[in-house]
Amino acid sequence: MKLYANGCSFTAGNGDVHGADGHLMPPANYTWPSLIPVEHVINESRVGGNNDRILRKTMDYFTKNNSDNHIAVIQWTSPVRFERYFPMFDCWAEFCNVNNLEVNNTLQQTKLQGKYSLHADNGEIISKFFDNSDMNYDKFNLIETATKVLMYAKEINDYIVDFYKTIILMQQFLDSKNVPYIFTSMSFFNHIKDTEACMGIEKFDIINTNYETNLYKCLDQSVWNNEPCSAIAKNHVFPDRHPNEDGHILIANNITSEFKKRGIL
Amino acid sequence: MNLLVNGCSFTAGSTMQGNVSWLWPNMAEDNFSQVQNIAKAGGSNDRILRTTLQYCNNNNMDDTLVIIQWTSFFRHEYYSSRHGWMNITCNVTEDNFSQLSNQTDKTKNYVSIEDENGNNIENKHIQDALNNEMLYLNSINDYNIRYLKNVLTLQYYLNKNNIKYMFTSMNENEHINLGLDAVYTKKNSVTPLEAQLKMSVDQTKWSKQSLQTYMEENYISQNDRHPNEIGNKLIAQALFGELMEKHG
Numbered sequence: 001m002k003l004y005a006n007g008c009s010f011t012a013g014n015g016d017v018h019g020a021d022g023h024l025m026p027p028a029n030y031t032w033p034s035l036i037p038v039e040h041v042i043n044e045s046r047v048g049g050n051n052d053r054i055l056r057k058t059m060d061y062f063t064k065n066n067s068d069n070h071i072a073v074i075q076w077t078s079p080v081r082f083e084r085y086f087p088m089f090d091c092w093a094e095f096c097n098v099n100n101l102e103v104n105n106t107l108q109q110t111k112l113q114g115k116y117s118l119h120a121d122n123g124e125i126i127s128k129f130f131d132n133s134d135m136n137y138d139k140f141n142l143i144e145t146a147t148k149v150l151m152y153a154k155e156i157n158d159y160i161v162d163f164y165k166t167i168i169l170m171q172q173f174l175d176s177k178n179v180p181y182i183f184t185s186m187s188f189f190n191h192i193k194d195t196e197a198c199m200g201i202e203k204f205d206i207i208n209t210n211y212e213t214n215l216y217k218c219l220d221q222s223v224w225n226n227e228p229c230s231a232i233a234k235n236h237v238f239p240d241r242h243p244n245e246d247g248h249i250l251i252a253n254n255i256t257s258e259f260k261k262r263g264i265l
Numbered sequence: 266m267n268l269l270v271n272g273c274s275f276t277a278g279s280t281m282q283g284n285v286s287w288l289w290p291n292m293a294e295d296n297f298s299q300v301q302n303i304a305k306a307g308g309s310n311d312r313i314l315r316t317t318l319q320y321c322n323n324n325n326m327d328d329t330l331v332i333i334q335w336t337s338f339f340r341h342e343y344y345s346s347r348h349g350w351m352n353i354t355c356n357v358t359e360d361n362f363s364q365l366s367n368q369t370d371k372t373k374n375y376v377s378i379e380d381e382n383g384n385n386i387e388n389k390h391i392q393d394a395l396n397n398e399m400l401y402l403n404s405i406n407d408y409n410i411r412y413l414k415n416v417l418t419l420q421y422y423l424n425k426n427n428i429k430y431m432f433t434s435m436n437e438n439e440h441i442n443l444g445l446d447a448v449y450t451k452k453n454s455v456t457p458l459e460a461q462l463k464m465s466v467d468q469t470k471w472s473k474q475s476l477q478t479y480m481e482e483n484y485i486s487q488n489d490r491h492p493n494e495i496g497n498k499l500i501a502q503a504l505f506g507e508l509m510e511k512h513g
Contacts, residue, residue, distance in 0.1 A: 085406040142401060165418045211318070
């Protein structure tokens with residue numbers, strides 16, 4: 001049995017976003033997918049990952065590989081993260097929200113600490129093009145644009161609408177490939193399971209439109225575990241709230257138990 | 266049997282002509298107990314998905330066929346707690362597709378934003394953010410991905426609820442069986458994600474051609490390329506013929 005896992009730093013392992021060569025860090029070997037009792041683990045999660053990337057990489061993996069003898073766990077992450085394709089550089093630029101915005105440095109430093117950070121599959125793309133672009137594709141402009149769209153043009157409702165569509169596409173795709181799967185998430189903000197434990201805790205403080213309500217009805221509740229990774233790891237976390245090694249063991253136990261409950265493991 | 270149709274001006278009638286009696290959905294009135302047309306001129310695919318879900322969830326669909334006419338993927342919607350659903354049109358001519366493939370001069374492209382009543386939204390912050398989003402963040406590929414996500418979401422919903430349907434499109438660029446890739450052949454290439462999303466679309470649920478192909482050269486005028494009465498008749502004949510083939 002092979003386990004395919006995809007998510008963000010809660011599945012990839014946290015720590016520095018980039019290695020010394022500018023590449024995004026690969027999943028760490030102590031993370032929960034490697035603790036699930038299967039023969040082989042494919043973990044395509046990445047620090048700062050977004051839901052668009054999770055769908056893209058998962059579809060790519062199961063299109064290129066025979067899905068027989070696979071199970072999958074998808075750990076959804078923050079809906080305000082996203083990725084866009086840049087034909088000029090043939091790369092996917094990933095926009096991740098950052099927590100802190102400090103304005104007491106130089107203007108350049110302040111801009112770089114904007115509300116999004118910019119990643120790419122290939123770190124060289126960032127240094128070759130986005131860092132040095134003279135064509136308005138520099139990091140400043142892209143981060144500023146993503147932030148302006150967040151602040152002025154979109155509401156959280158829009159990000160949630162897109163998140164629900166992404167989940168629906170993933171359901172449809174994995175069902176079509178006959179891959180048994182479980183959905184989980186980083187935190188209650190991204191956990192859609194309609195259970196008492198999840199209601200009213202760490203939810204976006206917004207009024208849902210009918211559109212989100214109608215899309216929500218399309219989500220298959222039965223494939224979700226009951227709690228997000230942040231709740232499962234509880235107090236076994238680093239100061240930045242990512243699960244520590246004990247936290248990863250708890251998450252692995254929870255996911256294993258969910259698979260067993262469904263007769264998949 | 267009832268019929269629900271949704272789309273843009275090719276189904277609603279253009280803003281100039283309105284919902285005239287010879288519009289193709291109106292020609293179906295003899296064959297259906299009721300025809301419900303919720304299309305809107307200038308509407309986006311986001312709107313088509315949103316309003317179709319809304320209609321289907323609020324009405325008994327047991328005895329209703331659905332025709333969805335998808336439209337240009339350069340239109341979309343964002344929600345605003347102040348303005349409601351904003352209809353955003355990226356005014357991009359075919360000559361300027363290259364600009365959305367991240368090449369040179371982009372100054373000719375601009376975004377127009379309307380509220381649900383068709384009033385222009387003049388908020389400078391919103392305009393600035395959306396213009397920059399079109400110019401710097403979104404490529405043609407991103408628009409296409411957004412479109413395919415809408416198609417697949419509605420496909421999933423209609424299948425899940427056992428609602429009989431047929432998809433068609435305004436022109437070949439958006440038609441899944443025809444030229445969805447045509448828009449790229451000149452300027453751009455399709456990413457593996459788009460190819461994989463397209464593979465997930467059920468092509469058997471689509472009409473053979475787009476409305477622009479069915480109407481041939483029968484448009485209202487050189488300045489208004491919407492179908493005229495003959496064009497609408499040709500569209501109606503083709504679509505209802507195929508609908509009967511698929512659903513009896």
